[in-house]
Amino acid sequence: MDKIYAHPGSLRNTTTHYCPGCGHGIAHKLVCQVIDELAIRESVIAIAPVGCAVLAYDYWDFDCTEAAHGRALAVATAIKRVRPQNIVFTYQGDGDLAAIGTNETIHAANRGENLTVIFINNAVYGMTGGQMAPTTLAGQKTATTPLGRDVKIQGYPLKISELLTQLPGVCYVERVSLQSPTEIIKAKKAIKLAFENQINKAGFSLVEVLSPCPTYWGLSPVKSMAWIKDVMSKEFPLGRIK
Amino acid sequence: MTGNEAIAEAAIRAGCGFYAGYPITPQNELTAYMAKNMPENNRVFIQAESELAAINMVFGASAAGVRAMTSSSSPGISLKQEGISYLAGAELPAVIVNIMRGGPGLGNIAPSQSDYFQATKGGGHGDYHSIVLSPSSVEEAYGLMFDAFDLADKYRNPVMILGDGMLGQMMEPLSLKPGKVIHYPKPWALIGCQGRPANIIRSLLLKDGALEELNLKLQKKYKAAQEKEQRWEEQFTDDAEIIVVAYGGMARIIKSVIRQFRQKNKKVGLIRPISLWPFPVKAFAKQTRKKVKYLVVEMSYGQMVEDVKLAVNCSRPVEFFGRAGGAIPAEGEIIAAIKKLEK
Missing domain, CATH: 3.40.50.970 (Thiamin diphosphate (ThDP)-binding fold, Pyr/PP domains)
Structure with a gap:
């Protein structure tokens, strides 16, 4: 009998610290599956963000560094420039990539750095207690928008992926979701393409992953998946953007 | 260059x-x-x-x-x-x-x-x-x-x-x-x-x-x-009664001032810290003569002077002269500050 599914070799066999129903576990696994399929584990250098996924290196079994909040793409830029033979990727949340690190994100993309970015959008700051993120939806209640995000006061959900498509250095941008097995398979394909682009020296690739945060959405894991499908992906449409 | x-x-x-x-x-x-x-x-x-x-x-x-x-x-x-x-x-x-x-x-x-x-x-x-x-x-x-x-x-x-x-x-x-x-x-x-x-x-x-x-x-x-890793330069510290402490560009002006005092047989010396951290406390520990007084000169309003006071454990007088905000202590001002200490 053929073995058609196994624990990815580059994912450590351990339990994670993530909350029940969190999307990081799925996203970590997809990244590791892709790395295994492309047989690049021994040349990968990952940059973990500040946020819930800061401990990603406890789960990934390849070289990894932390970066200060928002600075992952500055760190990644230098690593890739001094070691172009390695495969370098960042894994960043919405606060990291689209608030405190917007400048680093835009400029790394604009320089066309040959990097892969996995951008986890869960519309909230998870690690610090569920505050408003740049991607928090209009009306969404968070610790710092107790009455719901009022776009007249707090601005609109920031569509950083769409913004990045304006830059000539950007090779590939796609938004995917973890809301269902079908979408997870699509997400994996997108992540694989983002790594293949780097292998082919095609330039800056970013995959935005809509990911559930049941704890700070105040929803069950199942309802969180439905919320991505019915609400979040209406604001952040799925599919290839560039 | x-x-x-x-x-x-x-x-x-x-x-x-x-x-x-x-x-x-x-x-x-x-x-x-x-x-x-x-x-x-x-x-x-x-x-x-x-x-x-x-x-x-x-x-x-x-x-x-x-x-x-x-x-x-x-x-x-x-x-x-x-x-x-x-x-x-x-x-x-x-x-x-x-x-x-x-x-x-x-x-x-x-x-x-x-x-x-x-x-x-x-x-x-x-x-x-x-x-x-x-x-x-x-x-x-x-x-x-x-x-x-x-x-x-x-x-x-x-x-x-x-x-x-x-x-x-x-x-x-x-x-x-x-x-x-x-x-x-x-x-x-x-x-x-x-x-x-x-x-x-x-x-x-x-x-x-x-x-x-x-x-x-x-x-x-x-x-x-x-x-x-303590590094410093010293000049005329063997017999100095007044040791001026300065670093970087400031120390160059001090060297010129000290030459003028030495020409008049006045016992003025220099300690120039090169490693600011670690601070060269060893340079001060060597100065066991009781008469030594220190003058710290900086292009600031008194920062390194704190480390000099710690280095001598407040056992000797440590005076300060400095200007900042882009102002550079002039030779005349430094000479006056040294003369004040001679009294």
């Missing part, structure tokens, strides 16, 4: 493989020199989008095992403090050049020594120190760059070259002597995990006691640096 150019040339000769910087006066010649000469030597130069990006690029290059540096001037160095703290926490070597200008705030572009506290007392968050070296001539700046990269690798710690606008802009003759370049093994570097377990570079330590353990390790390292 200007001080800025000499620093850049020395960095390249010391094997600096990565430079990132952001424009700020009075250190722009350094960045421009690197922009031209790093690529010509197959090294990486990046003009970063900000000081924050520049220091974090240095973090990345250093994590990948490459000798890396950045340079800036006071307001830009303030922005880099976050990254310097992370470098110290992750025990990554790096060289940071601060060509100081007047502050606080945007200040001005005149020479200053007002960043002494920031440079020597940590600067960013957490219990850490950068090793801080202060050149007072273009030739010394060139030589200290080799030491800076060496100490950074040896201690796995950020090293700062603390110069001022005078040194950066000043042109002096210079012999480009080959410096000491030791290649330190870096088994911790991120180069891909082929044939070994994965390496992790981190400063987040959440497990009970783990962060204290890192801090104790850092303290041990700092203690070793304090034992081994």
Whole structure:
């Protein structure tokens, strides 16, 4: 009998610290599956963000560094420039990539750095207690928008992926979701393409992953998946953007 | 060569493989020199989008095992403090050049020594120190760059070259002597995990006691640096009744003042700290004669003077004269301050 599914070799066999129903576990696994399929584990250098996924290196079994909040793409830029033979990727949340690190994100993309970015959008700051993120939806209640995000006061959900498509250095941008097995398979394909682009020296690739945060959405894991499908992906449409 | 150019040339000769910087006066010649000469030597130069990006690029290059540096001037160095703290926490070597200008705030572009506290007392968050070296001539700046990269690798710690606008802009003759370049093994570097377990570079330590353990390790390292890396220059200290303490560009003016006193057989000497951290307390411990008085002269309103008081344990009089905000203490003013001490 053929073995058609196994624990990815580059994912450590351990339990994670993530909350029940969190999307990081799925996203970590997809990244590791892709790395295994492309047989690049021994040349990968990952940059973990500040946020819930800061401990990603406890789960990934390849070289990894932390970066200060928002600075992952500055760190990644230098690593890739001094070691172009390695495969370098960042894994960043919405606060990291689209608030405190917007400048680093835009400029790394604009320089066309040959990097892969996995951008986890869960519309909230998870690690610090569920505050408003740049991607928090209009009306969404968070610790710092107790009455719901009022776009007249707090601005609109920031569509950083769409913004990045304006830059000539950007090779590939796609938004995917973890809301269902079908979408997870699509997400994996997108992540694989983002790594293949780097292998082919095609330039800056970013995959935005809509990911559930049941704890700070105040929803069950199942309802969180439905919320991505019915609400979040209406604001952040799925599919290839560039 | 200007001080800025000499620093850049020395960095390249010391094997600096990565430079990132952001424009700020009075250190722009350094960045421009690197922009031209790093690529010509197959090294990486990046003009970063900000000081924050520049220091974090240095973090990345250093994590990948490459000798890396950045340079800036006071307001830009303030922005880099976050990254310097992370470098110290992750025990990554790096060289940071601060060509100081007047502050606080945007200040001005005149020479200053007002960043002494920031440079020597940590600067960013957490219990850490950068090793801080202060050149007072273009030739010394060139030589200290080799030491800076060496100490950074040896201690796995950020090293700062603390110069001022005078040194950066000043042109002096210079012999480009080959410096000491030791290649330190870096088994911790991120180069891909082929044939070994994965390496992790981190400063987040959440497990009970783990962060204290890192801090104790850092303290041990700092203690070793304090034992081994104190550097200073002294003049006429054997019989001096008044010892003037000054560093960097300020010490050059002091040397000229001291010559004038010596011509009149007045017993005035100099201690010029070269390593500002570790502070050269050994230079002061040697001065056991009871009559010695100290005068600290700085282009600040009194920062290094605190370390001098600690070094003599307040057992001898320590006076201070300084001007800042771009003002430079003049010879006449310094002579008057010394004469006041003679009474």
